[in-house]
Amino acid sequence: xxxxxxxxxFARRRDALLxxxxxxRLDALFLFQQESMFWLTGYDSFGFCFFQCLxxxxxxxxxxxxxxADLRQAQHTSNLADIRIWKDGRDANPxxxxxxxxxxxxLSRRRIGVEFESYGLVASNYRRLxxxxxxxxxxxxASTIVTRLRAxxxxxxxxxxxxxAVLADAADRAALDAIRAGADEGEILAAQHDAIFSGGGDYxxxxxxxxSGRDALLCRYKAGRRKLDPNDQITLEFAGVDRHYxxxxxxxxxxxxxxxxxxxxxxxxRDALLxCEAELRPGxxxxxxxxxxxxxxxxxxLSQHRLNACGYSLGAKFTPSWMDWPMFYxxxxxxxxxxxxxxxxxxxxxxxxxxxxxxxxxxxxxxxGAEALNLPDLDLAIR
Numbered sequence: 001x002x003x004x005x006x007x008x009x010f011a012r013r014r015d016a017l018l019x020x021x022x023x024x025r026l027d028a029l030f031l032f033q034q035e036s037m038f039w040l041t042g043y044d045s046f047g048f049c050f051f052q053c054l055x056x057x058x059x060x061x062x063x064x065x066x067x068x069a070d071l072r073q074a075q076h077t078s079n080l081a082d083i084r085i086w087k088d089g090r091d092a093n094p095x096x097x098x099x100x101x102x103x104x105x106x107l108s109r110r111r112i113g114v115e116f117e118s119y120g121l122v123a124s125n126y127r128r129l130x131x132x133x134x135x136x137x138x139x140x141x142a143s144t145i146v147t148r149l150r151a152x153x154x155x156x157x158x159x160x161x162x163x164x165a166v167l168a169d170a171a172d173r174a175a176l177d178a179i180r181a182g183a184d185e186g187e188i189l190a191a192q193h194d195a196i197f198s199g200g201g202d203y204x205x206x207x208x209x210x211x212s213g214r215d216a217l218l219c220r221y222k223a224g225r226r227k228l229d230p231n232d233q234i235t236l237e238f239a240g241v242d243r244h245y246x247x248x249x250x251x252x253x254x255x256x257x258x259x260x261x262x263x264x265x266x267x268x269x270r271d272a273l274l275x276c277e278a279e280l281r282p283g284x285x286x287x288x289x290x291x292x293x294x295x296x297x298x299x300x301x302l303s304q305h306r307l308n309a310c311g312y313s314l315g316a317k318f319t320p321s322w323m324d325w326p327m328f329y330x331x332x333x334x335x336x337x338x339x340x341x342x343x344x345x346x347x348x349x350x351x352x353x354x355x356x357x358x359x360x361x362x363x364x365x366x367x368x369g370a371e372a373l374n375l376p377d378l379d380l381a382i383r
Contacts, residue, residue: 002077003042004243009156010079013040013149014060020145021058027110029056029142030098030129032118034318036146037064038244043078045070046319048120051086051094057105065098095128099136113142119320147325151313152339157245158364161314161341163200164247165362165373167240170195172249172375175238179253179383181230185210192238202241205322209237209250216252216356217349219307231256235358237345240374244316247374248343250360253381261350265357266380268300269346273359273378276310276328276344279336280363280370286332293328293346302348311344314362340365341373 003010017040021029031054037043041054041062052066063082064074074083084101086094102108114129115121121129133139153161174191189210196202207221212234215222219237228234232255239248254262275292293310297303313324326334328344336342345360361375 002044003079004160005042005156007079009154010040010042012154016149017056017146018058018060020149021056021113024113024142024145025111026113026140026142027058028102028105028107028112029145030054030112030114030139031056031146032115032120033146034120035150035316035324036115037078038316038318039146039150041078041080043074043080044244045073045077047073048318051125052120053098055098055101055105055107057107061105063101063105065094065101093128093132095125095132098129099132102133102137108136111138111140113145114139115143115146116141117143119318144325150315151325152337153315153341154339157315158339158341160243160245161247161364162373163242164240164245167196167199167201167242168238168247168249168362168374169240170199171238171240172251175236176253176381176383179228179234179255181228181232181255183228185212185225185227185234188234188236192236196240200242202244204239204241204246205244205317205319208239209235211235214354217351217354219347219349219358228255233259233262233356235356237358237360239314239322244318246314246317246322247341247362248314248322248345248360249362249375250345250347250358251375251381252356252358253383255383258380258382259353259355261353261355262357263380264300265302265348265350265355266359268297268302269348269357269359270378271300272296272310272346273344273361276346277363277370277372280342280344280365282337282365282367284336286326286328286334286336287330289336289342289344290328290330290332293344294330297346297348305348305350307347307349310346311342311360314341314343336365338365338367342370
């Protein structure tokens with residue numbers, strides 16, 4: 001089996017989850033998030049684009065319901081012994097197969113927590129699930145039960161996070177080396193991915209963000225490439241990835257002569273990032289981090305150019321996004337605790353002047369505060 005963690009680590013996770021289930025009076029869990037399956041068993045697949053469910057009973061019994069294409073994937077990458085297959089076909093109804101499995105596991109008339117908030121449980125499959133269990137069991141929302149446990153990283157996980165940080169910095173150096181007047185955005189992306197893959201890293205859970213010129217104001221990937229002008233701006237958001245664990249970075253790089261607003265906007269972004277860093281300590285909340293971001297940027301007169309969120313947790317994530325919970329937004333009362341890995345990004349988008357300025361890096365929360373894992377140099381990059 002291609003397991004990335006020790007048996008003791010998987011046992012610790014299972015016991016923590018069983019305790020959380022007991023506290024919520026759950027007889028079982030239906031796990032649909034691929035992140036939960038990977039965390040609990042090591043199961044590694046993108047097969048969650050189809051119906052699949054990991055069942056966990058309150059006594060620790062586990063069974064995976066998936067497709068035939070993922071049978072060997074589960075056997076090779078997980079510690080699961082009980083793997084069931086639902087058959088593809090015109091009249092297939094995997095929710096009915098799950099009901100049969102639940103009955104076999106003695107879960108009729110039981111209280112079952114379900115990860116309703118999941119990319120792996122699309123609306124059509126939810127309706128099938130609801131119909132299949134209408135008179136069968138009490139399905140309750142347990143979307144965050146594993147997410148909250150995953151938010152705090154173990155010693156074994158932090159080792160992969162630190163490797164991801166090294167890969168993130170390698171991708172950053174590769175990008176800076178490639179950025180110049182006339183460079184194609186595709187060359188820059190290729191250099192970043194080469195640095196990560198040649199360093200033993202993995203695919204990210206979403207596309208890297210790259211945009212130059214007016215597209216430097218975008219904070220999403222878009223198809224299409226352009227070449228950099230003699231005086232230009234290019235925004236990059238990327239992540240080093242190891243065993244699906246992400247460490248992200250973000251920066252706007254200037255080509256040629258900076259515009260009049262580039263330097264003051266960078267100074268504001270740097271001040272805001274360091275203010276957020278100071279709030280990343282035990283006892284503070286995700287909302288406190290956002291408040292620091294908003295306060296500093298508003299003091300610089302940039303309230304109309306900032307976003308309504310300024311970062312989020314990172315960990316072992318699968319497509320379509322590496323963003324995890326908690327997120328930094330107003331009044332989010334999720335408490336910051338040691339062992340959390342958090343990405344803080346300061347994003348300024350001035351559409352009037354078409355000036356972009358972004359700066360962000362990833363932190364590990366310790367007992368005394370936050371440790372910056374990557375991007376040690378926060379100076380404005382000019383090429």
